[in-house]
Each structure stands twice: as C-alpha cells, then as structure tokens.
Amino acid sequence: MPHEAISVFDMFKIGVGPSSSHTLGPWRAAQSFINKLENNSRLHSVISLTVLLYGSLAKTGKGHGTDIAIQLGLCGEDPETFAVEDINKRINDIALSKKISLGGIKNISFDPYTDIVFLMQESLPYHPNAVSFLVELHNNEKISETYYSIGGGFVKQEGEQNMNRSAVALPFPVNTASDLLHWCMKTGLSIHEVVLENENAWQPEKETKDRVMRIFHTMRDCIYKGCHEGGILPGGLFVKRRASALNKKLLGNKTYTGFNSWKNCIQEGGNGFKYTLDWVSCFALAVNEQNASFGRVVTAPTNGAAGVIPAVLMYYIVFGDGNSEDAIINFLLTASEIGSIFKKGATISAAMGGCQAEIGVSSAMAAGALTEAMGGTQKQSLMAAEIAMEHHLGLTCDPIAGLVQVPCIERNTMGAIKAITASQLALQSTPDFAKVSLDAVIKTMWDTAVDMNHKYKETAEGGLAINIPLGLSEC
Known part of the structure; x- marks a missing residue:
C-alpha cells in the first residue's frame, strides 16, 4: 500500500493566526499562485485580479481574516516571517490606495471590497475551503486557478498530484x-x-x-x-x-x-x-x-x-x-x-x-x-x-x-x-x-x-x- 510521507514540519508550521485552514492556507495559496505566475513569466503582464472564496472560506472568512491573508500572500509576504505588527498598516494601505503590489514587484488596481468575492452559497465538491484566482493579462488571456485549504495549513491545487514529499x-x-x-x-x-x-x-x-x-x-x-x-x-x-x-x-x-x-x-x-x-x-x-x-x-x-x-x-x-x-x-x-x-x-x-x-x-x-x-x-x-x-x-x-x-x-x-x-x-x-x-x-x-x-x-x-x-x- 502506498504511503504518504508527512514530515514533522508539515504538522508543525510557523505562521499567523487565527486559522490554519482559513488564514495560513489561503495565504500560502496566494503565494503559490503569484510564484507560479512569476515562474511562467506572466506576472508582469497581469492587468486585473479577482479572488473568489467558496464554502467555509466564504462563510467564516471575515472572522478568520481570509481576505487579509490572501492580500498579504498576493504581495509575496511570508506568514512565517512577516512582522505581525505591520498587518493592519499594509491592509489599510491597500484599501485606501486601491492598489496591490503582486509579489512586491507588479502594481495593479485592486479593491479588496469588490475584487475579493465571498460566495456564501457556493461550495466546490472536493473540499469546503476553496479559493479561485482569476487574472487577465495584457494580451486578453485569462487564467483561472483553484486551490483548496485542506486543514493545518496544507494546500492542494486543483488537478495537482501529490508527487513531491510522498515520493x-x-x-x-x-x-x-x-x-x-x-x-x-x-x-x-x-x-x-x-x-x-x-x-x-x-x-x-x-x-x-x-x-x-x-x-x-x-x-x-x-x-x-x-x-x-x-x-x-x-x-x-x-x-x-x-x-x-x-x-x-x-x-x-x-x-x-x-x-x-x-x-x-x-x-x-x-x-x-x-x-x-x-x-x-x-x-x-x-x-x-x-x-x-x-x-x-x-x-x-x-x-x-x-x-x-x-x-x-x-x-x-x-x-x-x-x-x-x-x-x-x-x-x-x-x-x-x-x-x-x-x-x-x-x-x-x-x-x-x-x-x-x-x-x-x-x-x-x-x-x-x-x-x-x-x-x-x-x-x-x-x-x-x-x-x-x-x-x-x-x-x-x-x-x-x-x-x-x-x-x-x-x-x-x-x-x-x-x-x-x-x-x-x-x-x-x-x-x-x-x-x-x-x-x-x-x-x-x-x-x-x-x-x-x-x-x-x-x-x-x-x-x-x-x-x-x-x-x-x-x-
């Protein structure tokens, strides 16, 4: 029977409260999405971004700071090292300027009150904690990727195979x-x-x-x-x-x-x-x-x-x-x-x-x-x-x-x-x-x-x- 290789550092992750599945997981998902865009040389071409929260992430996202975590992840900040005392200032700056710096290098217009959408009545079948990132590029190309926060800060991208640590x-x-x-x-x-x-x-x-x-x-x-x-x-x-x-x-x-x-x-x-x-x-x-x-x-x-x-x-x-x-x-x-x-x-x-x-x-x-x-x-x-x-x-x-x-x-x-x-x-x-x-x-x-x-x-x-x-x- 195949075994799943889980390290002690998968179970114990340093991060920011209040929730591993609703804060840390979405933060990591946003980080992963931005890193993928950068690795594919598409980050500089982004002109707009919309975030969709489904199921439990939508229903309790505000209380768990899901929207805050996602914005910090989109900025390329790391939950293990980001100064927690600076969270409020960074989030307020984004809200006031209506701009966000993707990965800390690409500025786009972004209004968290309209560009983060809480879909209270919608849930995806794989897991109740789902978030989708929708971007439009300069050439009118559109990209959509969905991530699931499956508990304890673990994140799984839709369609992703568990080949890394389990191998x-x-x-x-x-x-x-x-x-x-x-x-x-x-x-x-x-x-x-x-x-x-x-x-x-x-x-x-x-x-x-x-x-x-x-x-x-x-x-x-x-x-x-x-x-x-x-x-x-x-x-x-x-x-x-x-x-x-x-x-x-x-x-x-x-x-x-x-x-x-x-x-x-x-x-x-x-x-x-x-x-x-x-x-x-x-x-x-x-x-x-x-x-x-x-x-x-x-x-x-x-x-x-x-x-x-x-x-x-x-x-x-x-x-x-x-x-x-x-x-x-x-x-x-x-x-x-x-x-x-x-x-x-x-x-x-x-x-x-x-x-x-x-x-x-x-x-x-x-x-x-x-x-x-x-x-x-x-x-x-x-x-x-x-x-x-x-x-x-x-x-x-x-x-x-x-x-x-x-x-x-x-x-x-x-x-x-x-x-x-x-x-x-x-x-x-x-x-x-x-x-x-x-x-x-x-x-x-x-x-x-x-x-x-x-x-x-x-x-x-x-x-x-x-x-x-x-x-x-x-x-």
Whole structure:
C-alpha cells in the first residue's frame, strides 16, 4: 500500500493566526499562485485580479481574516516571517490606495471590497475551503486557478498530484497506528526515534533538531507574550483576554525578567493540583488569545487548536522533567507522528470533520507525546492518544461570528487537560486489555465527520454560533 510521507514540519508550521485552514492556507495559496505566475513569466503582464472564496472560506472568512491573508500572500509576504505588527498598516494601505503590489514587484488596481468575492452559497465538491484566482493579462488571456485549504495549513491545487514529499522513500513508512507499532516492535525504537530516522530522508539530523527547537521557541514565545498582554480581542465580540490576568493572580507580587526567570517563579509555587491545573489553562489561553489577535503561532496541528500541545509541553517542562532540548525535541517528534496518522486516516480540517478534527487531534497528539515522555511504552503512548480522541468524538465546530474565539479558546484548555488525564490513564493501564485501538478511533472519527451536519463544520450556521447574541458572549 502506498504511503504518504508527512514530515514533522508539515504538522508543525510557523505562521499567523487565527486559522490554519482559513488564514495560513489561503495565504500560502496566494503565494503559490503569484510564484507560479512569476515562474511562467506572466506576472508582469497581469492587468486585473479577482479572488473568489467558496464554502467555509466564504462563510467564516471575515472572522478568520481570509481576505487579509490572501492580500498579504498576493504581495509575496511570508506568514512565517512577516512582522505581525505591520498587518493592519499594509491592509489599510491597500484599501485606501486601491492598489496591490503582486509579489512586491507588479502594481495593479485592486479593491479588496469588490475584487475579493465571498460566495456564501457556493461550495466546490472536493473540499469546503476553496479559493479561485482569476487574472487577465495584457494580451486578453485569462487564467483561472483553484486551490483548496485542506486543514493545518496544507494546500492542494486543483488537478495537482501529490508527487513531491510522498515520493520520498522513508525507512519506516507509516500510514496507520498499526504500522507505527509494527516498526517500533520490530526495531525496538521508541516513537520519536522512528520519526527521527524518517526525517533523515529529508535533512540531516542536526538540521531536524535545530528546526524542531525553532518550533518550540515560537511556541514558548507565544505563551510568554500571551501571558503578558491584556485587553480585548479583535473582531467585535469584545472577548476579554484572560491569560494575563490569571498569570498575575497566580504569581502575585513576584518579579522576573524573561522566560526562564518567569518559569522559575511558577515552579516556586509548588505542584498542587489546583495550581497546576490553573497554569495549564493559562498556557493554553495565552496561545489562543495570541492566535485570535493575528499573532505568531504554530499549527499544532491547526491554529484553532494551537494551544493544546504547547500547554501540555509547558506542563512537562515546568512541572515535570522536560526542561532539556532532547526532552522537548522527542515530545514534539512523537506528537507530530500521531497527528500525521490522523491526517492520513481521517482529517485535521474542522470544515471537514468539526472540532474533533482540531482539538480532538491536538489532544491525542499531546497525550501520546506526554505518555512516552513520562516513560510509557509505545503501546501506552498510542493508548493515550486513543483515549484523548475517544472523548472528543462528535465535537462540533460552531464559532460565534466566525471568529476563532468562542468556544475555541476555552476548548484548548479542555483539550490540554484531557490530554494529561488520558496520559495518566494510559500510564496506569495495560494496553493489551484495551477494547479500542487508535486506528479504530480514527476510523470512527472519520465516520462521525462524514455523518456530521455541515452547519457544525466551521460554517457559523449552527450551535453556539446562532444561539449566543453577538457582543454578549464570554466577556
């Protein structure tokens, strides 16, 4: 059976909030389209451009900043490096001038209010998150290309064949949890060791470890920044940030300078249950409040679920034995492999599977990684991932006003706590007696996704999205 080769850096991508499928994906799609025009020597011939948003991208695009992301992508900016504090100015300049610089080199007339079209009632069959770019050239030639944002920042062009990364021959090909367990049992390697061996097919081991630490540093900086920024989240719901206030409450009058000093202050408070629980929630809140504010985050495996894995990893670092580069790298390698199995066997797109595909998958990833980090066997790690997902099955995605705020931010705290609980259960259990396998729960998740009503799949057309008055939620 052919295998899909997915790297840790496919699952963990540095970008900008609030959504991997509605912000990061469209941004990458716009970048890809502009790069293709330039590579085909057509960029300088463009005289007009229209962007069409379909399905979920249209219905919740405004709340997710899809139009903003696309404009920045068309300008040739990169979501991994573009200064997030400059987003508003760049977008305002485009709107006022009614001009855009394609790839930063070709200026054309462009009015985002008319040239980005939200087709609320139209959806393309391949995937609910679709965007088409229509251009006219000087010679009257017209070009139309369609891209699908399929979750977690992954983008697929219509008609494109998956020949690049999947063509890589990995020493330990994995499509299912059973495949992963097979290689672990055959070689005696832990999950993170299997992943590291596979990563060698793409780059040297040192480069892999350096890049994983860059992923961690982005997560760490996001947590720290989120724990020290107050105010109201953008978008019109008037949701108050809570991580900063909780951070101050938990630390009292303690003073510190920088992350390490702050971490030491947290550790001085002990490891009581309530205290630890509050900090795990604080870590998760911090990340997703940054995500909701167009901050720099890491898909884990998505932006909407970006707080779960960093919160559990910080729990391991602050309250466990995870304060070393090796421990951090191993944790993230294991988490990525579990996430990739979910992507191959089901989906990590809320527009396809509801929130079980985001918070559920991130919780499973964190549970499996924490279990191995705490000394659990490979079977216990997979058991923990199964437990975490089993208790997220059927979770809908119904963001109020299409914003990644309510209920999304709090759900990250729940996903993190469930991951820790699932890990503890697995560590105290014998997997050979388990009734449900990880592969079975992944299949069940996909079956549930197929059966789920479309209005509960990131459309803001059902559930909390229609039952909570705007401006009165979670204030």
